[in-house]
Amino acid sequence: xxxxxxxxxxxxxxxxxxxxxxxxxxxxxxxxxxxxxxxxxxxxxxxxxxxxxxxxxxxxxxxxxxxxxxxxxxxxxxxxxxxxxxxxxxxxxxxxxxxxxxxxxxxxxxxxxxxxxxxxxxxxxxxxxxxxxxxxxxxxxxxxxxxxxxxxxxxxxxxxxxxxxxxxxxxxxxxxxxxxxxxxxxxxxxxxxxxxxxxxxxxxxxxxxxxxxxxxxxxxxxxxxxxxxxxxxxxxxxxxxxxxxxxxxxxxxxxxxxxxxxxxxxxxxxxxxxxxxxxxxxxxxxxxxxxxxxxxxxxxxxxx
Amino acid sequence: xxxxxxxxxxxxxxxxxxxxxxxxxxxxxxxxxxxxxxxxxxxxxxxxxxxxxxxxxxxxxxxxxxxxxxxxxxxxxxxxxxxxxxxxxxxxxxxxxxxxxxxxxxxxxxxxxxxxxxxxxxxxxxxxxxxxxxxxxxxxxxxxxxxxxxxxxxxxxxxxxxxxxxxxxxxxxxxxxxxxxxxxxxxxxxxxxxxxxxxxxxxxxxxxxxxxxxxxxxxxxxxxxxxxxxxxxxxxxxxxxxxxxxxxxxxxxxxxxxxxxxxxxxxxxxxxxxxxxxxxxxxxxxxxxxxxxxxxxxxxxxxxxxxxxxxxxxxxxxxxxxxxxxxxxxxxxxxxxxxxxxxxxxxxxxxxxxxxxxxxxxxxxxxxxxxxxxxxxxxxxxxxxxxxxxxxxxxxxxxxxxxxxxxxxxxxxxxxxxxxxxxxxxxxxxxxxxxxxxxxxxxxxxxxxxxxxxxxxxxxxxxxxxxxxxxxxxxxxxxxxxxxxxxxxxxxxxxxxxxxxxxxxxxxxxxxxxxxxxxxxxxx
Numbered sequence: 008x009x010x011x012x013x014x015x016x017x018x019x020x021x022x023x024x025x026x027x028x029x030x031x032x033x034x035x036x037x038x039x040x041x042x043x044x045x046x047x048x049x050x051x052x053x054x055x056x057x058x059x060x061x062x063x064x065x066x067x068x069x070x071x072x073x074x075x076x077x078x079x080x081x082x083x084x085x086x087x088x089x090x091x092x093x094x095x096x097x098x099x100x101x102x103x104x105x106x107x108x109x110x111x112x113x114x115x116x117x118x119x120x121x122x123x124x125x126x127x128x129x130x131x132x133x134x135x136x137x138x139x140x141x142x143x144x145x146x147x148x149x150x151x152x153x154x155x156x157x158x159x160x161x162x163x164x165x166x167x168x169x170x171x172x173x174x175x176x177x178x179x180x181x182x183x184x185x186x187x188x189x190x191x192x193x194x195x196x197x198x199x200x201x202x203x204x205x206x207x208x209x210x211x212x213x214x215x216x217x218x219x220x221x222x223x224x225x226x227x228x229x230x231x232x233x234x235x236x237x238x239x240x241x242x243x244x245x246x247x248x249x250x251x252x253x254x255x256x257x258x259x260x261x262x263x264x265x266x267x268x269x270x271x272x273x274x275x276x277x278x279x280x281x282x283x284x285x286x287x288x289x290x291x292x293x294x295x296x297x298x299x300x301x302x303x304x305x306x307x308x309x310x311x
Numbered sequence: 312x313x314x315x316x317x318x319x320x321x322x323x324x325x326x327x328x329x330x331x332x333x334x335x336x337x338x339x340x341x342x343x344x345x346x347x348x349x350x351x352x353x354x355x356x357x358x359x360x361x362x363x364x365x366x367x368x369x370x371x372x373x374x375x376x377x378x379x380x381x382x383x384x385x386x387x388x389x390x391x392x393x394x395x396x397x398x399x400x401x402x403x404x405x406x407x408x409x410x411x412x413x414x415x416x417x418x419x420x421x422x423x424x425x426x427x428x429x430x431x432x433x434x435x436x437x438x439x440x441x442x443x444x445x446x447x448x449x450x451x452x453x454x455x456x457x458x459x460x461x462x463x464x465x466x467x468x469x470x471x472x473x474x475x476x477x478x479x480x481x482x483x484x485x486x487x488x489x490x491x492x493x494x495x496x497x498x499x500x501x502x503x504x505x506x507x508x509x510x511x512x513x514x515x516x517x518x519x520x521x522x523x524x525x526x527x528x529x530x531x532x533x534x535x536x537x538x539x540x541x542x543x544x545x546x547x548x549x550x551x552x553x554x555x556x557x558x559x560x561x562x563x564x565x566x567x568x569x570x571x572x573x574x575x576x577x578x579x580x581x582x583x584x585x586x587x588x589x590x591x592x593x594x595x596x597x598x599x600x601x602x603x604x605x606x607x608x609x610x611x612x613x614x615x616x617x618x619x620x621x622x623x624x625x626x627x628x629x630x631x632x633x634x635x636x637x638x639x640x641x642x643x644x645x646x647x648x649x650x651x652x653x654x655x656x657x658x659x660x661x662x663x664x665x666x667x668x669x670x671x672x673x674x675x676x677x678x679x680x681x682x683x684x685x686x687x688x689x690x691x692x693x694x695x696x697x698x699x700x701x702x703x704x705x706x707x708x709x710x711x712x713x714x715x716x717x718x719x720x721x722x723x724x725x726x727x728x729x730x731x732x733x734x735x736x737x738x739x740x741x742x743x744x745x746x747x748x749x750x751x752x753x754x755x756x757x758x759x760x761x762x763x764x765x766x767x768x769x770x771x772x773x774x775x776x777x778x779x780x781x782x783x784x785x786x787x788x789x790x791x792x793x794x795x796x797x798x799x800x801x802x803x804x805x806x807x808x809x810x811x812x813x814x815x816x817x818x819x820x821x822x823x824x825x826x827x828x829x830x831x832x833x834x835x
Contacts, residue, residue: 050446051446051447052423052424052443052446052447052448052449052668053446053447053448053668054447055426065774068774069773069774069777069778072774072778072813072814073778073781073782073809073812073813073814074812075778075781137604137607137608140604141602141604141607142602142603142604143534143599143602143603143604145604160603160604162603162604162606162607162794163603163794163795163796164796165796250540250606250607251540251541251606251784252540252606252607253542253606253784253785253786253788253789254606254789254794254795256784256785257785267417268781268784269777269781270417270420271417272416272777272780272781272784274773274777275446275773275777276420276424278773278774278777
């Protein structure tokens with residue numbers, strides 16, 4: 008304690024600078040957490056969040072009594088793992104390609120075009136998806152029909168949707184993510200490349216033995232940051248692409264969409280809070296686990 | 312290093328204390344407001360006992376009202392006009408806030424739980440009125456309603472009052488406008504001119520099929536049936552024409568047979584003949600009456616937009632389509648037919664107005680509602696807007712909306728009051744006859760009407776209802792439209808299995824008990 012007061016006196020300027028960030032965190036991240044108490048309550052509008060009666064863990068039953076809880080947890084994790092791998096791997100490949108390009112205008116142009124989807128909102132993407140795949144007038148079926156084939160109803164094939172969603176996710180994010188990798192690659196000392204070139208290393212050898220090791224810290228940090236949101240399914244993406252199409256729920260339901268749908272179709276606030284609470288707990292466990300694994304492999308890369 | 316650790320620990324501790332303080336702070340405020348609300352209503356009730364005219368209008372107040380619909384472009388001038396009148400009569404102004412159709416499902420409950428001092432708010436069975444009332448969202452109006460809205464109270468029927476009662480208290484003011492169970496096919500007839508089907512009256516499902524076949528033949532580029540992401544309403548219509556009635560309006564899609572003396576609560580898959588119905592839907596799907604991706608279509612106005620010819624909806628939608636065609640002068644004609652085996656009123660809580668628990672001026676709000684629903688001048692200002700600008704009166708007293716883009720009455724159904732609502736020019740000619748016919752049928756045969764006062768208590772069933780609703784979304788909706796992958800038999804089996812897992816039996820049992828009690832009471 009005394010040490011702390013001493014430190015406070017000595018570095019008061021630094022501590023003062025910390026205050027705004029601290030306040031923002033408290034107001035935006037810690038105070039709202041109090042609302043989680045609803046997960047254990049039977050919410051009553053008149054009595055409010057704190058006045059409502061406790062009802063133990065009844066609210067959590069809703070999630071697991073019908074088996075939906077496991078299904079959406081599984082979906083959430085699998086989707087995120089898949090999205091994480093594809094979007095990051097693609098971003099790295101794009102970053103390497105772009106840095107290896109020599110023609111300056113072409114390079115800028117390519118990068119801009121790849122970056123563009125990031126600015127398109129999911130609402131619009133949802134309309135794209137429908138326009139592409141709907142049975143009667145969709146572009147895909149029109150192409151198939153004009154080539155003499157039988158139209159395909161993708162909406163009746165839930166199993167392909169994970170891939171469609173994954174593809175759109177990668178398409179939307181890889182440009183954005185690649186910027187970070189491009190920055191990391193540009194930061195690598197050019198002399199190393201020159202030396203390697205003089206020693207006769209081919210372009211692949213240079214990528215394999217110089218670029219990859221140099222951007223490894225960036226890759227790991229990016230992965231860790233993404234793992235942090237692994238249970239936070241990108242709600243907007245799922246909601247806009249799937250909407251309220253019940254046919255596809257089993258293949259595409261993640262915790263967020265389930266919570267939202269339940270809230271709007273009859274579940275109580277307590278039940279949906281319970282689902283969110285569950286999501287947060289699993290998320291916390293995953294982060295701690297992944298961090299522990301990273302720490303075991305190489306302590307320097309761990310987040311905490 | 313250890314210094315920093317301690318510092319961090321201290322900061323975290325401080326954050327927690329702060330959070331706790333904030334939490335207790337919040338708790339105490341909400342506690343006091345609730346107490347305040349209780350005391351005010353207590354005193355006013357006492358005041359009311361002393362004399363009839365105790366409403367104190369010396370202080371000007373603003374009444375906040377929430378309504379679900381899209382805000383008309385010309386609402387500002389309508390507001391200004393009606394507030395002049397309200398100010399003069401009750402020294403108050405009304406601020407109407409609109410919750411658009413696109414997000415009512417996500418915002419309606421939030422508005423109530425936000426603690427905002429809402430005075431009047433639209434509510435209805437399909438919005439979960441009785442559940443919200445049980446959860447304490449609305450103020451009990453047992454004393455306030457007769458005291459501050461006496462004219463409205465006098466007009467409301469006992470049946471309506473009974474339907475508005477939840478756990479022994481009245482939490483809402485039901486509509487004064489009789490509505491009927493009227494789901495049936497609404498279809499374009501101008502396209503039939505000159506064909507074999509001219510003058511076709513759709514009376515059976517076969518007629519529907521004939522009609523759609525004709526549409527497909529004549530207009531192959533248009534899918535005849537209006538079905539979008541909410542699923543189809545044909546199943547409910549099919550059940551009703553067999554004499555099955557939904558029970559527990561808001562929750563779970565359970566039916567009972569009106570013709571049975573001691574009806575049994577069943578889920579839709581237990582209605583005899585369900586396989587035939589599903590096979591028919593499958594045939595309709597294969598013939599291409601509706602899109603095979605209809606559950607991803609967001610356009611809920613396909614008929615109105617000329618993208619479909621037939622839909623299943625209530626008589627109000629039929630009137631809406633007729634008025635729309637009249638205003639657009641596009642030459643479209645619509646017809647409607649009623650498939651229901653028995654006639655009955657819809658619950659009067661179908662459209663109703665409640666006072667939020669957080670209301671600051673419930674007395675004035677009720678007085679204002681009384682004025683609007685009893686005084687023609689106030690009603691016109693609220694419902695039709697400004698004479699000469701938004702509407703004009705014909706000689707027989709019916710109203711013509713002058714500019715539907717500026718202002719139309721489409722959003723304010725709750726206020727509709729028998730005796731005050733004018734005939735709208737463009738309404739279908741048979742409109743009044745339908746209503747008369749239903750009244751006559753109800754007077755003659757109360758098979759269905761006698762059940763209209765049943766209010767189902769869903770306490771303790773929250774988990775099961777949420778699960779069953781989800782099963783319906785996931786399995787029934789695609790199955791009904793033959794969009795599932797495993798056929799009619801397989802789909803039914805899967806649906807039944809999932810219903811069981813979701814706890815449908817528990818709901819059925821609870822509903823059955825309440826239905827039995829109700830039937831026993833009827834027999835007394």
